[in-house]
Amino acid sequence: EAQVTQNPRYLITVTGKKLTVTCSQNMNHEYMSWYRQDPGLGLRQIYYSMNVEVTDKGDVPEGYKVSRKEKRNFPLILESPSPNQTSLYFCASSLFGLAGGPSLGETQYFGPGTRLLVL
């Protein structure tokens, strides 16, 4: 089954304790991305990756790191979590990394989400 998986689904941690949220897709997609969702703010992009070894900042990258060593995995790393990073996190992927013309628009497939609470 084609899907995006995230682990863990729920996580409670304390300020400053490093954590990693994994994301994996089995669709051979080039593009992967992380979002956070907060009440009243919709979805905001944290980081994205156009393909292996290529990553870039989204709208809210502060406090987060990512890596893309292989095509299928795109982990999100919080080196020193703080309470303002309490949120619902989604990983997403799409086939191509570029939307370069009318025939190249690509949809994104989202994972089930990871709910993080930082105390």
Next chain:
Amino acid sequence: LAKTTQPISMDSYEGQEVNITCSHNNIATNDYITWYQQFPSQGPRFIIQGYKTKVTNEVASLFIPADRKSSTLSLPRVSLSDTAVYYCLVEAMDTGRRALTFGSGTRLQVQP
């Protein structure tokens, strides 16, 4: 980046047609417009995507006027299961990177 604006919420009844409009005044030539649906505790799910004029699939239609500064998602004959949050997304290439701008979402409540 093309920012989007949507109504915060809408109410409807089963069997009615629902139209949700998204404003994207700064949309660029190569930008696409995509709509997603999200249920509680789930990731967003693709509904429909378009570039100009009208696009229709098995669940919705998307109307985009000639100036492309807005778009309207049309859901025919909604049911209770269409109660969800709907996001308008403009997919852009901004200074060489793929910039994705989600609107704040429209919460649709369908009543029996």
